[in-house]
Amino acid sequence: MSRDPLLFLEDIEKSCEKVVQYTEGRSKDQVFEDDIRVDAILLNLYVIGEAVKKLPRRGEWKRRNLPSASLMQRSRGVRPAGAHSAELVHGLDWSDGTRKAEAAAGG
Numbered sequence: 001m002s003r004d005p006l007l008f009l010e011d012i013e014k015s016c017e018k019v020v021q022y023t024e025g026r027s028k029d030q031v032f033e034d035d036i037r038v039d040a041i042l043l044n045l046y047v048i049g050e051a052v053k054k055l056p057r058r059g060e061w062k063r064r065n066l067p068s069a070s071l072m073q074r075s076r077g078v079r080p081a082g083a084h085s086a087e088l089v090h091g092l093d094w095s096d097g098t099r100k101a102e103a104a105a106g107g
Contacts, residue, residue, distance in 0.1 A: 015044035
């Protein structure tokens, strides 16, 4: 029995919220000085990557009457975490010196 795809979307949402929580209001240096925080961020990026890989393909969403395929397409742009996780964390928007939740949510 396969898992409901909406549960994978919930996993993605929860992990995104955690990454925002772990980085919000902190400078890049503050985040990267804390090894436990970085590990937590990387773990959640890994969860996101694994959940994205298990989401149904676009045509399957239509056949099963699942939420918008546009969400699926946006999600497919996320690379699975792993060797490139640190690069993904470094790529967060730190333009004003601190990490803001709006940057993560609004892209």
